[in-house]
Amino acid sequence: MKQQAAICPVEAALSIVGGKWKLQIVYCLLNGTKRFGELRRLIPATTQQMLTLQLRELEQAGIISRLVYAQVPPKVEYSLTELGRSLEPIVHQMHAWGEWYCKQNDIEYWQLSDHMEGHVPM
Template sequence: MRKENSTNALNKKHIIDTCGMAVALRVIGGRWKPAILCRLVYGTMRYNELKKSIEGISERMLVAQLRELEQDGIVRRIVYAEVPPRVEYEITELGHTMQPMLNAMADWGSMHRDLNEQKLTGAVTEV
């Protein structure tokens, strides 16, 4: 755990306090959050459905990422009082406001991937 008054902690706080992009990247950043959000944008999913749809993610990491998204108000966890217990996850209203940004990021990522593939094949065209 970092000290709250360390140079790194103060720099991080300053960046987050002054840059909206830094806040957005903190909320959606990481290896697995984009994959989780890409699936939940299309509708509510049960925990096991979500886990099976994201190849390579561990249970521990999925739980941690979902908790972070829940704390940030992006994802809602719904627990049904049934036996056996059923848990579902869905995007909140705040999470849905991210959709244009996520779509723009997906479009940019696809364009960037295509450009890199063209470079590898030698068929580069200007954008």
């Protein structure tokens, strides 16, 4: 059996959810199952290719599940696994800190609930 080298727990966490889009994807899925097109609308700054890559990596890590329906055209839904749901308090804390930071630095930001109805800066 091959033994892995020890790593820092922060490094381990970032290897799973690090990057610009993964936590945003998790944040979007906290409200329930989403189809690919819904995620594209909720995260418009990402490209289709990047979103696909990030979803695959999150699925491989066990954070999200991907359900493919056998129909034409294909229908695919993404949802959080139990492991993915365990990120909820962390994501909410990061969201709250991000809001605080934006307010402290007079930076416009949007709420996901606002974004679902269109981009509404705060």
